[in-house]
Amino acid sequence: MKGTLAVLAGAVWLAFAGCQGPAVRLPVHVRGAWARATPEGARAGAIYMTLTSEVADSLIGVEVSREIADRAEMHETLGDASGRMSMHPVAGVELPAGEPVEFRPGGRHVMLMGLALPLAEGDTISVDLRLRHGGRLALRVPVRSGPGR
Amino acid sequence: MTRDRRSSLAVLGWAAAVLAVTGCSTAGDRLKGQAPQGEAFVGDVSLPEVRPGREDRPFTFRAEPGGLLFVYFGFTSCPDVCPTTLSDLRRALGELGADSARVEVAFVTVDPYRDTTEVLVPYLASYFTGAHALYPRTQEQLARAETAFGASSTASKRPDGTVEVSHTAVGYLVDETGRVLVQWPFGLSPEDMAHDLRRLLAARSGMEI
Numbered sequence: 001m002k003g004t005l006a007v008l009a010g011a012v013w014l015a016f017a018g019c020q021g022p023a024v025r026l027p028v029h030v031r032g033a034w035a036r037a038t039p040e041g042a043r044a045g046a047i048y049m050t051l052t053s054e055v056a057d058s059l060i061g062v063e064v065s066r067e068i069a070d071r072a073e074m075h076e077t078l079g080d081a082s083g084r085m086s087m088h089p090v091a092g093v094e095l096p097a098g099e100p101v102e103f104r105p106g107g108r109h110v111m112l113m114g115l116a117l118p119l120a121e122g123d124t125i126s127v128d129l130r131l132r133h134g135g136r137l138a139l140r141v142p143v144r145s146g147p148g149r
Numbered sequence: 150m151t152r153d154r155r156s157s158l159a160v161l162g163w164a165a166a167v168l169a170v171t172g173c174s175t176a177g178d179r180l181k182g183q184a185p186q187g188e189a190f191v192g193d194v195s196l197p198e199v200r201p202g203r204e205d206r207p208f209t210f211r212a213e214p215g216g217l218l219f220v221y222f223g224f225t226s227c228p229d230v231c232p233t234t235l236s237d238l239r240r241a242l243g244e245l246g247a248d249s250a251r252v253e254v255a256f257v258t259v260d261p262y263r264d265t266t267e268v269l270v271p272y273l274a275s276y277f278t279g280a281h282a283l284y285p286r287t288q289e290q291l292a293r294a295e296t297a298f299g300a301s302s303t304a305s306k307r308p309d310g311t312v313e314v315s316h317t318a319v320g321y322l323v324d325e326t327g328r329v330l331v332q333w334p335f336g337l338s339p340e341d342m343a344h345d346l347r348r349l350l351a352a353r354s355g356m357e358i
Contacts, residue, residue: 036232039275041268044228077229083334085230086315105233106336146236
């Protein structure tokens with residue numbers, strides 16, 4: 001079934017060629033990644049997912065090709081008691097060992113800035129997650145109109 | 150448990166059942182959103198509605214008779230909060246079927262730097278048919294509207310050209326007299342939105358008869 005539950009992009013092999021000898025398994029799992037379909041004229045988009053690292057690590061960046069957007073940043077939306085919300089870039093997101101870290105609407109998200117084209121439902125886009133210790137993880141993200149849809 | 154206690158429990162149970170049944174048609178089944186703060190009258194406030202290739206026209210915050218007006222303060226470069234609320238509302242309206250025609254949508258941009266008519270109108274059209282794109286021409290106009298709703302926002306341009314925006318991410322339902330009936334906090338589910346819309350529309354139909 002296409003576009004179902006989870007995009008499993010974990011278990012990426014990374015070769016520390018010349019440093020450590022054998023290849024090291026990268027123990028980061030991504031579940032339920034999706035990007036929200038964007039309306040006409042919108043210049044920004046968001047990606048949501050749940051990241052779990054088997055060892056303590058941190059997400060230090062997200063890269064995206066220019067065919068999709070000018071750049072990707074990690075952002076966090078914060079709200080106050082009055083319902084006022086604002087969004088702030090974050091330099092990194094801690095991934096405690098074994099603990100799922102959620103990126104969800106109204107909270108942490110990957111922001112795609114300067115979209116080249118609207119994100120259309122049914123598309124799949126590619127981004128690279130950069131981890132402090134674990135190297136780089138290629139992620140395929142389906143575009144949907146909403147969570148689970 | 151004594152016999153007396155058991156029978157009084159039975160009476161209580163019966164009373165609760167009666168209340169539950171009659172409650173459906175009266176005051177039960179509460180709204181999922183929150184009661185607005187204070188007076189919550191917005192029917193004397195208007196903002197310019199922008200339309201491509203045409204002159205602005207003033208839009209006043211009142212629903213059509215027997216209908217509801219949804220009002221939101223946001224901006225199109227908002228990647229997270231605004232699209233979440235707007236797409237959830239779209240889904241809620243989809244659940245209403247034909248009654249969705251009785252709900253109008255008005256979107257007030259709080260980002261005059263980037264939300265030109267050419268950006269704002271197609272953006273809204275991709276969510277809703279016939280939505281009202283409201284573009285305050287002055288900071289005072291925006292502030293007056295926000296104050297009436299109990300909302301606030303700031304949009305400031307940084308030296309590097311990026312725009313930092315913070316805004317009240319609340320949806321408001323307004324009736325034909327310009328009164329705010331309920332406000333929806335961020336994150337209210339489409340099902341809960343549909344629940345409130347159905348309930349308020351049913352109350353409005355009753356008024357017409």
